[in-house]
Amino acid sequence: MKAIPKKTATTNSLPSLGLMNFAAITITATLMLSGCASMEGLSPQATPKNPASFASSSAVSSATLSPAAWPHADWWKQLNDPQLDQLMTEALAGAPSLRVAEARARKALAIARISNAALYPQANADAHITRERFPDHALVPPPLGGEMGTQAQLEATLNYEFDIWGKNRAAFNSVVGQAKAAEVDTFASRLALSANIAQAYVQLMRAYLQMDVAQNTLKQREQIHSLTRQRYEAGIDTQLAVRQTEAALPATREQIAQLNETIDLTRNQLAALLGQGPDRGLSIVRPQANKLGAAEIPSYVPAELIGRRPDVVAQRWRVEATHQDIDVAKAQFYPNINLGAFVGFQSIGLTDFLQSRAAGASAAITLPIFDGGKLRGNLAGKNAEYDIAVESYNQTLVDALHDVVDQLASLRSVTEQRKQQQLARTSTQAAYDLALQRFREGVGNYLEVLTAESQLLAQQSLDVDLRARSLSLSINLNRALGGGFEESASVHKSAAK
Secondary structure: OOOOOOOOOOOOOHHHOOHHHHHHHHHHHHHHHHHHOOOOOOOOOOOOOOHHHOOOOOOOOOOEEOOOOOOOOOHHHHHOOHHHHHHHHHHHHHOHHHHHHHHHHHHHHHHHHHHHHOOOOEEEEEEEEEEEEOOOOOOOOOOOOOOEEEEEEEEEEEEEEEOOOOHHHHHHHHHHHHHHHHHHHHHHHHHHHHHHHHHHHHHHHHHHHHHHHHHHHHHHHHHHHHHHHHHHHOOOOOHHHHHHHHHHHHHHHHHHHHHHHHHHHHHHHHHHHHOOOHHHHHOOOOOOOOOOOOOEEOOOHHHHHOOOOHHHHHHHHHHHHHHHHHHHHHHOOOOEEEEEEEEEEEEEOOOOHHHOEEEEEEEEEEOOOOOOOHHHHHHHHHHHHHHHHHHHHHHHHHHHHHHHHHHHHHHHHHHHHHHHHHHHHHHHHHHHHHHHHHHHOOOOOHHHHHHHHHHHHHHHHHHHHHHHHHHHHHHHHHHHOOOOOOOOOHHHHHHOO
8 A cells, every 4th residue: 555645734834934924914814804894883881880889878877887797607506506507507518409509610610611721722633544445536546546445544733723812811711700600609509598497497486486375375265264164153154155265275276286287397398498308307396596696787888798798799700701701702803813733644554654744734814804794793792791791780789788778677677566565465464364363253254354365365476476587587687798608719710720
């Protein structure tokens, strides 16, 4: 078999061009391009808002301001409930929702590494042997044409794209921004999960406290029913009163059954949040959560919230990523220059394979001259995406500030409600005790007891609800302040590896 003749350089190879000629071609191409494709009139319209521009000092003036009031990452430990701490540990270690968020962050990081590869030369090796019948009338002349033969190749290639206009660097920065946003989204998922668990735990506590009220009510109504029967047997009361007290017992037992259902469902909900089966919920005992400390918020909330709320930080990174996409779109208006080279062996047959050397180099210039408006359309689209990201960031910041203020306003209201409720409960308790005493002494009637009891039960139930709501709002305030999030630069460092 004959060897393929040695190759030198391919057509339009860089070595065959003088530096002056090559520079002239590049400059000429740029001038041609500037006359055919223009970016004039295309620019973003949205502007990220300065957090300091949002007036909020009056809205938070009634709260205790402290520079060190930002929540810690384990903010739920303020509830002083070891069982809740254990539930959080389980959830944050293995909840599927968190694993999904972490996988998305890893995927975004992998994409960033792929984009980073475009900044460096690409070297590859290729080796193959093909046994085939050569066509009678093709590139291979007789006597090989029409005969079976072996074609062999061993080749190393090198390619490099000159990033003169920063397109590849901007593309890399864009995907790094997306990777940063995905990393922050992971903490946002963690914060949402921990807040949901804490809220469900508070609702479980509320159900148990309401159960206490219902069971005490049942006990009192059984005593009143027994006393009414005694009064009836003594001729002091009527059978109607006996029936009335007797009818109150099933209603109370029904309420207890409803509360048992609530407890079971809430336990099941907690097990699902943990990523565990329903049996895990059966092992959750009565919560012992205590009241959180007095509500304090950090000084200068608007300015610092942009680095403390994961949703705000993630959206800020998306703004940066879309800004880099604009730079990529702009770079596409300019020439693209690629260099290539190869070296290796090629032959028909294996006899003279190692003597059949081949080598070459090439230069390619891509000139976007006439594209029917494709480049302008692409840039206009990237500008619009940037505007969307910026306005989404602005709205996220507005929502975050209002979230904090809403929790503070509700906490102030609940604090005042609890003060008034305690006064009302004291009065209704005294009225009920007096009505019950009069009933026992035969002076009062059951209607008086029933009226006083209804008022007392309403206040006892309201006391439980306000206590649970106070805890719930404190949890929401910790969430609204970012839940202990602190931004890091780990993704950017990892992406550059």
